[in-house]
Amino acid sequence: MAKVTIDGIEIEVPDGTSILNAARMIGGDVVPPAMCYYSTLKETGGKCRVCLVKVTQGSAKDPRPMPKLVASCRTNVMDGMVVQNITSPEVLEARKGVVEFLLINHPLDCPICDQAGECDLQNLAYEHGAAKTRYEEDRRTFEKIDIGDKIKLHMNRCILCYRCTFVADQLTNNRVHGVLNRGDHSEISTYIEKAVDNDFSGNMIDVCPVGALTDKTFRFKQRVWFTNPMDAHRDCPKCSGKVVLWMKGEEVLRVTARKDQYAEVKEYICNECRYDHKDITHWKVEGPRHIDRGSVISQNHYERIDLQKLKKEVERQLEFQKGKPLPEPNSLNA
Amino acid sequence: MARKLLLQHENVPGINTFEVYRKNGGYASVEKALKSMTPDEVMEEVKKSGLRGRGGAGFPAGMKWSFLDRKSEKPRYLVCNADESEPGTFKDRYLMEKIPHLLIEGMITSSYSLGANTSYIYVRGEYMYVISILEKAIEEAYAAGFLGKNILGTSYSLDLYVQPGGGAYICGEETALLESLEGKRGNPRLKPPFPAIAGLYASPTVVNNVETIAAVVPIVNQGGDEYAKIGVGKSTGTKLISASGHINKPGVYEIELGLPVEEFIYSEEYCGGIWKGRKMKAVVAGGSSVPILPTDLILKTAKGEQRLMTYESLSDGGFVSGTMLGSGGFIVLDETACIVQHLHTFARFYHHESCGQCSPCREGTGWMEKVIHRIEHGHGHQGDIDLLVDVAKKIEGNTICPLGDAAAWPVASAIRHFREEFEYHIKYPEKVKNPKHFELEPFVSEKSLVTA
Numbered sequence: 001m002a003k004v005t006i007d008g009i010e011i012e013v014p015d016g017t018s019i020l021n022a023a024r025m026i027g028g029d030v031v032p033p034a035m036c037y038y039s040t041l042k043e044t045g046g047k048c049r050v051c052l053v054k055v056t057q058g059s060a061k062d063p064r065p066m067p068k069l070v071a072s073c074r075t076n077v078m079d080g081m082v083v084q085n086i087t088s089p090e091v092l093e094a095r096k097g098v099v100e101f102l103l104i105n106h107p108l109d110c111p112i113c114d115q116a117g118e119c120d121l122q123n124l125a126y127e128h129g130a131a132k133t134r135y136e137e138d139r140r141t142f143e144k145i146d147i148g149d150k151i152k153l154h155m156n157r158c159i160l161c162y163r164c165t166f167v168a169d170q171l172t173n174n175r176v177h178g179v180l181n182r183g184d185h186s187e188i189s190t191y192i193e194k195a196v197d198n199d200f201s202g203n204m205i206d207v208c209p210v211g212a213l214t215d216k217t218f219r220f221k222q223r224v225w226f227t228n229p230m231d232a233h234r235d236c237p238k239c240s241g242k243v244v245l246w247m248k249g250e251e252v253l254r255v256t257a258r259k260d261q262y263a264e265v266k267e268y269i270c271n272e273c274r275y276d277h278k279d280i281t282h283w284k285v286e287g288p289r290h291i292d293r294g295s296v297i298s299q300n301h302y303e304r305i306d307l308q309k310l311k312k313e314v315e316r317q318l319e320f321q322k323g324k325p326l327p328e329p330n331s332l333n334a
Numbered sequence: 335m336a337r338k339l340l341l342q343h344e345n346v347p348g349i350n351t352f353e354v355y356r357k358n359g360g361y362a363s364v365e366k367a368l369k370s371m372t373p374d375e376v377m378e379e380v381k382k383s384g385l386r387g388r389g390g391a392g393f394p395a396g397m398k399w400s401f402l403d404r405k406s407e408k409p410r411y412l413v414c415n416a417d418e419s420e421p422g423t424f425k426d427r428y429l430m431e432k433i434p435h436l437l438i439e440g441m442i443t444s445s446y447s448l449g450a451n452t453s454y455i456y457v458r459g460e461y462m463y464v465i466s467i468l469e470k471a472i473e474e475a476y477a478a479g480f481l482g483k484n485i486l487g488t489s490y491s492l493d494l495y496v497q498p499g500g501g502a503y504i505c506g507e508e509t510a511l512l513e514s515l516e517g518k519r520g521n522p523r524l525k526p527p528f529p530a531i532a533g534l535y536a537s538p539t540v541v542n543n544v545e546t547i548a549a550v551v552p553i554v555n556q557g558g559d560e561y562a563k564i565g566v567g568k569s570t571g572t573k574l575i576s577a578s579g580h581i582n583k584p585g586v587y588e589i590e591l592g593l594p595v596e597e598f599i600y601s602e603e604y605c606g607g608i609w610k611g612r613k614m615k616a617v618v619a620g621g622s623s624v625p626i627l628p629t630d631l632i633l634k635t636a637k638g639e640q641r642l643m644t645y646e647s648l649s650d651g652g653f654v655s656g657t658m659l660g661s662g663g664f665i666v667l668d669e670t671a672c673i674v675q676h677l678h679t680f681a682r683f684y685h686h687e688s689c690g691q692c693s694p695c696r697e698g699t700g701w702m703e704k705v706i707h708r709i710e711h712g713h714g715h716q717g718d719i720d721l722l723v724d725v726a727k728k729i730e731g732n733t734i735c736p737l738g739d740a741a742a743w744p745v746a747s748a749i750r751h752f753r754e755e756f757e758y759h760i761k762y763p764e765k766v767k768n769p770k771h772f773e774l775e776p777f778v779s780e781k782s783l784v785t786a
Contacts (some may be wrong), residue, residue, distance in 0.1 A: 046524040046692070046693050046734060047734070049693055049694055049732055050692050052732060068731045068732075071524070071734075074524050093728075094728065094732050096725075097728030098693055098694060098728075098732065100696070100728075101693045101694050101696075101698055102693050104701060105697060129731070134721055135701065137701075140700075142589065159693065160690060160691075160693075160696065162691075171404045179519065179690070181690070182685060182687075182690045183686065183688040183690045183696060183700065184684060184696050184697060184699075184700040185688070185690070186685070186690035186696065223521070245349065250483075257598055294565070
């Protein structure tokens, strides 16, 4: 076990835990964002640099601070380590810089992007991005291509997190796509178009943090916040069969795997569940999917409201407001 | 005349062949090491010599060797980094082209010390003709019994291979080099684990520069203590410097570390002064990645001491008024050179060579290049200079490998020392439209005009 302090909060975690996962055990605001790390894919992380944190004390044995900011997703905790995330202005400044870098060549076409509303980059930019860009040149562009019969690739939107290549490496038996070229001309592509046809290839869509890989059977059908997500399952010989159905009325528009609070899939699903069973009668519906209140998708959710819980929340808010002075009215003398 | 340890026999006719090299005392270190020393004794000599990595970082070579995981059951590897692609650096090419057997001799002695039975020389793809020179030399060494099974009748065996790279600067970064050598895309790995623990094929590996490995030969021949007598302080031995730019005699020179910078530039033995009788404006002392320094700071440190060609003296003053010895790519710019144009060349290079794995470097290098391009061609506007400083600051230290730092430092230092030139470009866009603008009308600081 190792004792680690993140933003002043102490926690004991097993040896070999990354700083990011230790922060996730604490939860809340101290969790660094992650765009390329994916807990269920091995060797992901370290690339996007949004999870950079400052280590002010290496360990109890060697208390020297680390000279540079480190990627929290790939740096393991040591006993006695002290980490600063949101309490370090240096970290926030670096993170703002990384978000700016991720956005300078991103098309910002959210109004026509299917990922809008459930996009990690959108959330990240909302929290750390600047309102205006300092980039004046033309953005880099690519042609849209079909990398499989059901997957469309918008390379313009890609942030090169490499997650989809890890899916192909670890979930399917042969990878037919990868990264071509280098620098800011790098692109995800297949050598031969439409080559991706593996039975688990659809998970590439789920792990994509942005709208670069989208489901061709769902494209432009509906804004995601107008759909109702429902947990459902079926007996599937290939996968766990646990999915989320994204419904409009009685119609199943899209089937995805279930993502946790960090938008990560724990149990991957097969292409048959994803594409071939868009019929409510094929599924055993468990109930509404819990959607985080911060998400735009929650505006349409219809989870049963727990009145007791709501009452408590209102009371807590009232208690909190009680001692607060009202804002001073503007003086007219000025 | 300064002592020469590496290029001693550079002008002997036929030194690239085995017979001539052997007649001039070649392969003596292999005989000495294999027949009279244990591998650890060889490493001790290298440690005593104080030899520092000649590829750029200047990390003590003996210490790097001692980090090698010797408890591991896996085979050990020695990899020679001959992916020399830093703009302004061409010393390894010269060494391999002229005296290929020196590198091979160093590889055998070093591999023996490290206990490696398979070693590789990773040569950049653009050096195709060097690869054939090396392969011919290796063939000769095999024929003479210095490579292969039971070298010189001892129980030690070594196989040496030459691997051409695909032509990427990033593959000079040691972990990217190992990825490339394994046949993968040359992306740098995240460290730890370091190559000494898990390098090539996840086995303990040492990666050394060509010059470092070649320097092992004189160290073993004459002893580490003797080698350490050359030089100043922690900068021991001799160093190959690739001098280029606006000097009378560009080329590769072997210097004893501790030579004053002024002597190196102006003496007839080395660079021979600035060409066409012009004045010197700036020097990039260690290859494109290191900070550029103006004349007054390269000849003397901020404290007024004479600057020497050593790791310590050149970095005196840190990033504010110092630079680094780096890989020894010594680029001199005369008074007609445009710093912005020069910086654009470097920025374009780093943009082209970024591997694209991590975001700050992938996006930032391209951005910096575009902004510098804009300024250089007379389209810059107020705020661009501060933007550049800010972008460079956000790349520096936030990337996986040092390429991000290498791209940011020249930009930051050029603006720190030559901000007025950038302002001039923005103020007088018409004057800089001609690419030869400072050749036609040398830049004069407006501040000095006022005081004159």
